[in-house]
Amino acid sequence: MENKDLTYIRAILNNDSTLLDEIYRRFLPPLFGMLRRNGGRFEDAKDVFQEAIVVVFHHAARPGFQLTAPFQSYLIGIGRFIWLRQLKKNARIEVTSDREDGFDVDADLEHQIFESEKQRLFREKFTLLGKDCQQLLQRFFDREPLNRIANDMGYTDDYVKKKNKVCKGKLMELIQKDTRYGELTSHIYSAKTQAAPNGE
Amino acid sequence: MENNLDDLITDYLSNTLDSEARFAFEQRLAAEPELAARVAFERDISAALNASSPENKLRANLRQLSEKYDAPESLDPSLGEAPGGKAQRWWILAAGVLLLGGLAYWNLRPQEKPTMSLPPQPPLESPSTPPAEELPKNGDEKNKPDSKTQPIAAAFKPIPKLESYIGSQTRSGDFHFRVDQPKSGATMTLQTGQVNFRLSGKIEGATPSSQSIQVMIFSNNQQNFENSRPVESQMLESKPDGAFLLQKKLALSPGLYYLVFEDRQSGEWLFVDKFLVKV
Structure with missing residues (x-):
């Protein structure tokens, strides 16, 4: 019989609603407890929980992944790392070292957490674009054919191409201007280097 | 480009x-x-x-x-069988007993607080205690104190969520806490606005070496509890044999207080109990 912890990992990889619900009920309370101790509210816990699950989703999908700790320690360790980073950024309270007494987030996992944070930054900047740009880019990112987008929006293909270029340019500018982007890419580079010292 | x-x-x-x-x-x-x-x-x-x-x-x-899940209450940890789930199942069984014990304690308050007029009742605790769901919803409804005693009664009103955990050990396997002082439900007397708080006991079983345990004291203020604002919070320091002793003068008001041991890493409650402070 498969270990229950591995069942949870598989459920995350397969986006299994029933088991994800179970994961919420079982592991959100201890995560919330940890956040409470560090100045977090229930809404914060829900956000951090979601991000931690997404990190597991990517981390566990990597070749050679092995669960080296109980699922609860693993998930809450990731959540703790994410929350402490948020606290540090917002300087809401003084926090202790990430690894002082928490789950040991290794370089590989750290890399994944930063990657997820970077993607969150992309989504955040995307919401700052105008409605038209968001609509158009979303359809591009969803790989809809250009002529269908043009047809639906009542534009010519050329106009859609130009508008796409402008909107994408604006989005990239918003991302690159944010200091977090530089910080995250440098963290990602450094975590990647630590995880693969031979440049693999 | x-x-x-x-x-x-x-x-x-x-x-x-x-x-x-x-x-x-x-x-x-x-x-x-x-x-x-x-x-x-x-x-x-x-x-x-x-x-x-x-x-x-x-x-x-x-x-x-x-x-x-729009509030912490919407997540019932007892539904889960997470690692340590045996302990959680034990909680479900114990909750009925403990909650009833808590209610009985509540009913006994008038003996300690003369301003209240509740008739004393013997503590109820037996293996045949019905599950929590079958218990009367809230003992203080039928025994509601009159409006004149309300402010004092309010200071002794239990926090239902914590009541169900009183005396419970969430770790059934590797270790558990033996708390010698204060005894469960003990009364501490205020002297010049302070109580001599003394927490002593022992971690029995495999003493956790790398685990940080936070000792917190919460008043019965529901909001402060939910926002994790204890009146006192300190790391639990134990000797190699697991013995611990914490002594401190605390400026507390008369009322009901909860003692919570929490695993700082996971946020899991490891031990919950309560005590009273009176003049």
């Missing part, structure tokens, strides 16, 4: 270049790191925002699930 490069990148990323153009573009990528970085950046953005990517499908599912 050249003007049609944007189109070229878009076409490359959307897989609409023919094989020859694709090969030529990949040659450029290999030779031009700046271009390669730009393409990687756009690919990252596109992947992050593609609504049908596996990650975003997972996110959509999680958002939906998350909406079901």
Whole structure:
């Protein structure tokens, strides 16, 4: 019989609603407890929980992944790392070292957490674009054919191409201007280097 | 960058270049790191925002699930069988007994607080105690003190969520706490506005070496409890044999207080008990 912890990992990889619900009920309370101790509210816990699950989703999908700790320690360790980073950024309270007494987030996992944070930054900047740009880019990112987008929006293909270029340019500018982007890419580079010292 | 490069990148990323153009573009990528970085950046953005990517499908599912839980109370930890789940099952069984014990204690308060007029009742605790769901919903409804005694009564009103954990050990396997002082439900007397708080006992079993345990004292203020604002909070320091002793003068008001041991890493409650402070 498969270990229950591995069942949870598989459920995350397969986006299994029933088991994800179970994961919420079982592991959100201890995560919330940890956040409470560090100045977090229930809404914060829900956000951090979601991000931690997404990190597991990517981390566990990597070749050679092995669960080296109980699922609860693993998930809450990731959540703790994410929350402490948020606290540090917002300087809401003084926090202790990430690894002082928490789950040991290794370089590989750290890399994944930063990657997820970077993607969150992309989504955040995307919401700052105008409605038209968001609509158009979303359809591009969803790989809809250009002529269908043009047809639906009542534009010519050329106009859609130009508008796409402008909107994408604006989005990239918003991302690159944010200091977090530089910080995250440098963290990602450094975590990647630590995880693969031979440049693999 | 050249003007049609944007189109070229878009076409490359959307897989609409023919094989020859694709090969030529990949040659450029290999030779031009700046271009390669730009393409990687756009690919990252596109992947992050593609609504049908596996990650975003997972996110959509999680958002939906998350909406079901709009408050901590909506998540009943006793439903789970997480690691340590045996202990949680034990909680369910014990909750009925403990809650009833808590209610009995509540009913006994008038003996300690003469301003209240509740008739004393013997503590109720037996293996045949019905489960919590079958108990009267709240003992203080039928025994509600009169309005004149309300302010004092309010200071002794239990926090239902904590009551169900009183005396429980969440770890059934590796270790558990033996708390010698204060005894469960003990009364401490205020002297010049302070109580001599003394917490002593022993961690029995495999003493956790790397675990940080936080001792917190909460008043019965529901809001402070929910926002994790204890009146006192300190790390539990134990000797190699597991013995611990914490002595402190605490400026407390008369009322009901909860003692909570929490695993600082996981936020899990390891031990919960209560005591009273009176003049």
